Amino acid sequence: MTATVKQxxxxxxxxxSFEFFPPKTDEGEQQLWRAIEELRPLKPTFVSVTYGxxxxxxxxxxxxxxxxxxxxxxxAAAHLTCVGSTVDELRAIVRQIxxxxxxNVMALRGDPPGGPRMPWTATPGGLTHADxxxxxxxxxxxxxxGVAAFPEKHPEAxxxxxxxxxxxxKFAAGADFAVTQFFFQAADYFDLVEAVRAQGCDAPIIPGxxxxxxxxxxxxxxxxxxxxxxxxxxxxxxxxxHDPEAVRRIGVEVATGLCQxxxxxxxxxxxxxxxxxxxxxxxxxxxxGL
Numbered sequence: 001m002t003a004t005v006k007q008x009x010x011x012x013x014x015x016x017s018f019e020f021f022p023p024k025t026d027e028g029e030q031q032l033w034r035a036i037e038e039l040r041p042l043k044p045t046f047v048s049v050t051y052g053x054x055x056x057x058x059x060x061x062x063x064x065x066x067x068x069x070x071x072x073x074x075x076a077a078a079h080l081t082c083v084g085s086t087v088d089e090l091r092a093i094v095r096q097i098x099x100x101x102x103x104n105v106m107a108l109r110g111d112p113p114g115g116p117r118m119p120w121t122a123t124p125g126g127l128t129h130a131d132x133x134x135x136x137x138x139x140x141x142x143x144x145x146g147v148a149a150f151p152e153k154h155p156e157a158x159x160x161x162x163x164x165x166x167x168x169x170k171f172a173a174g175a176d177f178a179v180t181q182f183f184f185q186a187a188d189y190f191d192l193v194e195a196v197r198a199q200g201c202d203a204p205i206i207p208g209x210x211x212x213x214x215x216x217x218x219x220x221x222x223x224x225x226x227x228x229x230x231x232x233x234x235x236x237x238x239x240x241x242h243d244p245e246a247v248r249r250i251g252v253e254v255a256t257g258l259c260q261x262x263x264x265x266x267x268x269x270x271x272x273x274x275x276x277x278x279x280x281x282x283x284x285x286x287x288x289g290l
Contacts, residue, residue, distance in 0.1 A: 002103045003075050004144035006176040008045045009204050015045040015269030016290065017179075017206070020276055022049060022060035031276055032064070038278035040072055042285055045269065048106055048146075048179075051079035058093060066100040077146060078102050081110025082133050086125035090133070094140040106146045107133040107175070120156065131166075131173040138174040147171075149178040149205055151188035155226035164195045171203050178203065179271045182210035182221075184230050184254075186261040207262050210273040211280035212251030215241040252280050256287040263288075 009015050018039055023029045036047075049065045051058065065078040078097055085093065097105060109130040112118040122128040127136070130147055137143050147170040150163055157163035167178065183189060189207045196205065212218045215237045222229040233254060240246035259270050272281045 002069065002101060004176070005046050005075065005077060005104050005146060006144045008075060009177060009268060012045055013268075014263070015204075015206060015271075016042065016285075017045050017269065017271045018047045018281065019179075019208070019271060019273045020047060020049050020064070022052065022064055023276065028276070035274060035276050035278040036068060036072060036074075039274070039281060040074065042282070042290070044074055046075040046077055046104065048077040048079060048104075048271075051081050051108070051110070062097055062100050062102070065097075065102055069101065075104065076102065077104035077106050077144075079106040079108060080133065080137070081108045082122070082127040082130070083110035083113060084123055084126075086123060087127065087136065088125070090127065090136055091140060094137050094143070098141050098143070103142065104144045104146070105137050106148075106179070107137050107170075108148050109133070129166075129169075131169045131175075134170055134173040134175050144176050145174060146177045146179055147175040149180045149192060150226075151180050151183045151192045151207075152227055160191075160195070164192070164199070167192075167196060168199055168201055171201050175203065178205045180205065180208045181225050181227065182208045182273055183227055184222075184233065184258065185228070186258060186265060189262060189267065190265055204268050206269055206271045207267050208271045208273055209255055209259055209262075210275075211248075211255040211284060212237060213244075213248050213275070213277065213280055215247055248280060252283045252287065255280070256284050259284060259288055 020032055023032050047068060049061050051061050061078050065076045068074055068076040107130055112120050127133050134145050137145050149167050153160045153163040193205050219229055236250055237247060274281055
């Protein structure tokens with residue numbers, strides 16, 4: 001039987017995993033499979049495949065997740081969001097995921113169809129919060145469920161304590177582990193973990209790390225998810241933003257330092273957000289001596 005992320009986290013100690021997204025073109029899909037083949041020798045604990053805005057990549061997400069598991073032997077998790085689907089439709093999607101042989105699901109509320117900064121409105125007949133989706137997935141079978149965590153709080157949360165409460169609610173609904181959004185300061189991650197542990201919850205919280213390879217892209221993504229982009233890092237990157245190789249070198253250096261600090265501080269592993277590229281992640285692995 002296919003392993004679950006929960007089982008692997010318990011067995012392996014430190015976890016190293018990768019996130020991919022479903023490409024929209026044949027060329028993009030070829031790039032994805034190149035990245036997977038280049039990263040496979042690193043023996044990831046698991047990989048995850050994201051879910052497009054509004055559920056637009058649902059079928060590709062399931063197909064790619066299934067193919068990764070079948071052809072590479074890597075444990076794979078499919079992302080699923082509440083956006084654009086009724087409860088009945090979500091149940092049908094979860095059954096489709098199960099029929100594809102996928103046992104691991106990342107259950108996320110998802111961004112509003114108009115973009116991360118638009119007001120959230122639930123789909124009529126659908127769900128409003130991620131904890132509801134966690135419960136729905138769990139009710140449909142023997143799934144291992146992961147959720148999102150926000151070291152700097154979710155942009156819509158009024159404060160950090162409220163966001164911690166929301167994360168605890170997802171664990172209470174049955175979530176087995178969490179993966180954080182990317183961040184730049186290790187202290188933010190450790191503060192989140194400490195706050196969760198203080199409430200008696202010991203579920204694994206895996207830090208998400210995204211190496212900077214494109215200055216404009218990372219700044220835009222950080223702004224949308226509410227992450228603080230450190231001024232000193234921004235200044236270093238802007239000095240070389242027209243030199244992609246120099247940007248990548250700085251990105252790898254900074255991400256390597258962050259990963260080392262996280263691992264030294266007791267993080268259960270690292271979830272690398274690859275953007276379907278392998279070079280930066282492989283270089284970080286080498287720098288860390290993994």
